[in-house]
Amino acid sequence: MRAYVMTAYGKLPDVVRLVETPEPTAGADDVVCTVSAAALNPIDLKTIEGGLKRVIQYRLPHTIGFDASGTVHAVGSNVTAFKPGDEVFVRASRETIGTFAEKIALPQSFFARKPAIIAHQEAASLPLVGLTTVQGLIDRARAKAGQRILIHAGSGGVGTFAIQFAKAKCLDVTTTTSSRNADLVKNLGAYRVVAYDQQDYRKEPGGYDIVFDTLGGDFTLDAFKVARRGGSVVSIMGPRPPVRLNVSRRPQA
Numbered sequence: 118m119r120a121y122v123m124t125a126y127g128k129l130p131d132v133v134r135l136v137e138t139p140e141p142t143a144g145a146d147d148v149v150c151t152v153s154a155a156a157l158n159p160i161d162l163k164t165i166e167g168g169l170k171r172v173i174q175y176r177l178p179h180t181i182g183f184d185a186s187g188t189v190h191a192v193g194s195n196v197t198a199f200k201p202g203d204e205v206f207v208r209a210s211r212e213t214i215g216t217f218a219e220k221i222a223l224p225q226s227f228f229a230r231k232p233a234i235i236a237h238q239e240a241a242s243l244p245l246v247g248l249t250t251v252q253g254l255i256d257r258a259r260a261k262a263g264q265r266i267l268i269h270a271g272s273g274g275v276g277t278f279a280i281q282f283a284k285a286k287c288l289d290v291t292t293t294t295s296s297r298n299a300d301l302v303k304n305l306g307a308y309r310v311v312a313y314d315q316q317d318y319r320k321e322p323g324g325y326d327i328v329f330d331t332l333g334g335d336f337t338l339d340a341f342k343v344a345r346r347g348g349s350v351v352s353i354m355g356p357r358p359p360v361r362l363n364v365s366r367r368p369q370a
């Protein structure tokens with residue numbers, strides 16, 4: 118079977134090759150899936166460029182890709198939730214990346230049934246952005262109906278999902294994007310759109326219950342200025358930049 122591998126850390130397309138590899142086999146808890154569609158996320162590019170080296174060292178060449186959708190080909194002896202022929206979608210972990218391949222074998226707990234009403238291409242686009250959104254809005258921010266949320270980069274992979282999810286949870290959604298994508302995010306359910314090439318979101322009325330930061334840097338720090346007192350700031354952009362805290366020292370005796 119064929120799979121995309123990174124041959125070294127570096128820039129696309131130089132370090133990625135389509136190669137012949139042995140078909141994966143199912144361990145006792147694994148599902149082998151024939152991949153119909155796989156989705157590219159920013160983390161795939163960061164992985165290829167070596168951005169994850171601090172947290173995980175891959176032995177190169179290594180298969181790549183986190184998200185996929187396809188059909189169950191075979192299952193291990195302990196697998197009860199799926200059978201050959203089931204349509205599924207899946208997210209690999211950092212340790213098991215490799216969905217840009219004709220077949221993948223992953224633990225059954227990584228898979229979910231693909232709803233029949235969506236195509237494989239749509240299903241493949243969901244796992245990573247969906248998990249990120251649910252972890253951010255529900256697990257961390259404990260979002261509740263009626264709350265006001267600012268979602269940065271509403272036209273991005275995470276933002277487009279987060280707007281729809283927040284709207285479905287009855288939150289009042291404000292989002293930032295370029296004016297080029299203003300109609301897109303309105304159609305997804307954003308109530309207020311701040312086009313960053315025309316307006317400064319920091320000058321709009323703030324007081325958000327939740328700020329969902331998908332941009333990092335100053336956006337992370339400024340999130341604390343536009344959130345209401347006692348509100349939540351959730352960033353998916355890793356460690357915040359160093360901050361000089363304005364803490365007054367106790368006078369020396």
Ligand SMILES: NC(=O)c1ccc[n+]([C@@H]2O[C@H](COP(=O)([O-])OP(=O)(O)OC[C@H]3O[C@@H](n4cnc5c(N)ncnc54)[C@H](OP(=O)(O)O)[C@@H]3O)[C@@H](O)[C@H]2O)c1
Pocket residue numbers: 158159160245246247249269270271272273274275276293294295296297298313331332353354
């Ligand atoms: N994808 C995931 O599941 C995931 C999970 C965890 C962390 N992350 C991280 O989160 C970040 C975003 O991921 P993504 O998948 O949403 O990326 P993406 O699909 O590449 O989207 C980035 C978006 O940022 C918007 N943007 C750029 N500058 C902006 C600004 N000043 N104000 C408002 N919007 C701006 C762009 O919108 P315009 O085209 O309108 O300018 C673009 O749509 C990445 O760094 C990624 O590594 C992603």
